[in-house]
Every structure is written in C-alpha cells, then in structure tokens.
Amino acid sequence: MAQFTSDGLALAYDEFGPADARKAMVLVHGFSSNRYENWKRMGWYDAIAGKGLRGFALDCRGHGESAKPHDPALYDRAAMARDVFNLLDHAGVERAHLLGFSMGAHIALVAALADGRRIDHLVVAGVGGRIFDPPREPGAMARAMEVASPDEISDPMLKSFRHFADEQKEDRLALAACSRGGRTELTRDALMAIRRPTLVIAGARDQLAGPPQGLADAIAGAKAVTIPGCDHFSMISHGLFKASVFDFFDGWLD
Known part of the structure; x- marks a missing residue:
C-alpha cells in the first residue's frame, strides 16, 4: 500500500497507468466509499491506463486505508482539497485532470476554486443543481453513522449510506466526523470563478444530486x-458514466 502525508495524516493511494505519461488524472471517491470500491472495482484503473494516462486514486481522510481521526475540525473540505494537491506534490506531478464523485465532487470543486492552474480538466459526478440547496436536516448524516443500528434510521437515503458504510467496514465515527466537517460555500457566484473545462454528470433518478444542468449552468x-435510469448509487457502475467521461476527454488526450 502506497502512502503520502497530508496535514500530518497518512493517506493511502494507488498509482496506475504508464509512469511516463504526459497527462495525469486523480480520482476522488464519495462519502463512505474508498478507492477500491468507487474506482478500481468499477474498471476505472484499467480504463485510465488504457488511455495512456498516469492515474492516481486516494482514500480520502476518514475512509478506506487512510487515517481516520474523529475530530470534525480535520475534515474541512478545503483541507481535503489540499490532500489532492499534496498527492500531486508527492508524485511529482504539476497538473492533472480531476474526477470526483459525490463528496469527491465537492472536494474537486473546492480544489478548482483554490488552485485551478493545477487542474487540466474537471469532471464532477453524482452532483447537480441541489448542491445549492440548504441541508434538509443538518447533522442527519452524522447521526445516521452514530446510531447503533440502521433500523433506527427512517430516511431511505441515509439508511443506504449507513448500510454501505457497514458493508465496507468503515469507521463510522470517523465518517460522522467527516460529515460534520467544515464546508466551503459553493454558491453560483463563487463557481463562476472556475475557468477549467468542466463536465457535470448525474443520474436521472438521483434525488440527492438533482439535474446536472443546474450545476453546469x-x-x-x-x-x-x-x-438515464440511474439513482445516486447505481450510476457508479453504469457504462455510460465512464463513456461520458471519455467522450468529454476525446480530442485532448492525444
């Protein structure tokens, strides 16, 4: 297992594809997932290597094989965006394409706002127009991670995240802390500062994300x-997800 250090935390990552490739790409997974489940198992490593890209996928702090502090102050999204740049520094990469899913998409957007010169092309998936909505119930995700049993959770979406976290044997207290971490406000006015080629992807039935055009605008x-036909979770494995990303890339990989 390869590791790098960011803000004093040991974070796990994978590297794949040709080490001498001209272009690099970083993958950032969703909440309660990890680099294997979100990306490797879905064929992204092989697909990216097949395009001649040098690929990287990290386990975000609090997830997978990375450090799992229980302090919400350590999960500010600006800090998690710095993890992406610290991975690039560790690997000796100046610029990379960036693909984030769900929580990873939020991190990718914050990264693009913080230092867009290091991002070639930006793909944010599992997000859409509802990114601008206020939380329906602040702290609900954290509480869903903290309760003793998923049977205590009434909201189907929260229960799905809890079941997934349990299946992945994640540290639920670390996930609760991550959920309570500070957020960079992603307003429409703020996002207009992004000047990178950007693709927004979401499933037609993704009630968490909302329509992707609402964010793309x-x-x-x-x-x-x-x-089509996908909710927040089923989109990850859909062939059109990968096809849409590489269609967007077409013309600038050469």
Whole structure:
C-alpha cells in the first residue's frame, strides 16, 4: 500500500497507468466509499491506463486505508482539497485532470476554486443543481453513522449510506466526523470563478444530486450529462458514466 502525508495524516493511494505519461488524472471517491470500491472495482484503473494516462486514486481522510481521526475540525473540505494537491506534490506531478464523485465532487470543486492552474480538466459526478440547496436536516448524516443500528434510521437515503458504510467496514465515527466537517460555500457566484473545462454528470433518478444542468449552468462553459435510469448509487457502475467521461476527454488526450 502506497502512502503520502497530508496535514500530518497518512493517506493511502494507488498509482496506475504508464509512469511516463504526459497527462495525469486523480480520482476522488464519495462519502463512505474508498478507492477500491468507487474506482478500481468499477474498471476505472484499467480504463485510465488504457488511455495512456498516469492515474492516481486516494482514500480520502476518514475512509478506506487512510487515517481516520474523529475530530470534525480535520475534515474541512478545503483541507481535503489540499490532500489532492499534496498527492500531486508527492508524485511529482504539476497538473492533472480531476474526477470526483459525490463528496469527491465537492472536494474537486473546492480544489478548482483554490488552485485551478493545477487542474487540466474537471469532471464532477453524482452532483447537480441541489448542491445549492440548504441541508434538509443538518447533522442527519452524522447521526445516521452514530446510531447503533440502521433500523433506527427512517430516511431511505441515509439508511443506504449507513448500510454501505457497514458493508465496507468503515469507521463510522470517523465518517460522522467527516460529515460534520467544515464546508466551503459553493454558491453560483463563487463557481463562476472556475475557468477549467468542466463536465457535470448525474443520474436521472438521483434525488440527492438533482439535474446536472443546474450545476453546469453556474460554471462557465460547463457541459452536463444525465445518465438515464440511474439513482445516486447505481450510476457508479453504469457504462455510460465512464463513456461520458471519455467522450468529454476525446480530442485532448492525444
């Protein structure tokens, strides 16, 4: 297992594809997932290597094989965006394409706002127009991770995240702390500062994300793709997800 250090935390990552590739790409997974489940098992490592890219996928702090502190102060999304850049520094990579899913998409957007010069192209998936909505019930996700049994959770979406965390044998207290971490406000006005080619992807039935066009409209020149028949979770394994990303890439990989 490869590791790098960010803010004093040991974070796990994988590298794949040709080490001498001209272009690199970083993958950032969703909440309660990890680099294997979100990306490797779904064929992304092989697909990216097959495109001749040098690929990287990290376990975000609090997830997978990375450090799992229980202090919400250590999960500020700006700090988690710095983890992406610290991985690039560790690997000796100046610029990379960035793909984030769900929580990873939030991190990718914050990274693009913090230092867009290091991002070639930006793909944010599992997010859409509802990114601008206030939380329906602040702290609900954290409480869903903390209760003794998923049977105590009434909200189907929260219960799905809890079941997934249990299946992955994640540290639920670390996930609760991550859920309570500080957020960078992603307003429409703020996102207009992003000046990278951007693709927004969400499933047609993704009630958590909402329509991708609602987010794409807030980013200059961004494109939106809706994956038919998919909710937030089923989109990850849908072939059109990968196809949409590489269609977007087509023309600038050479």
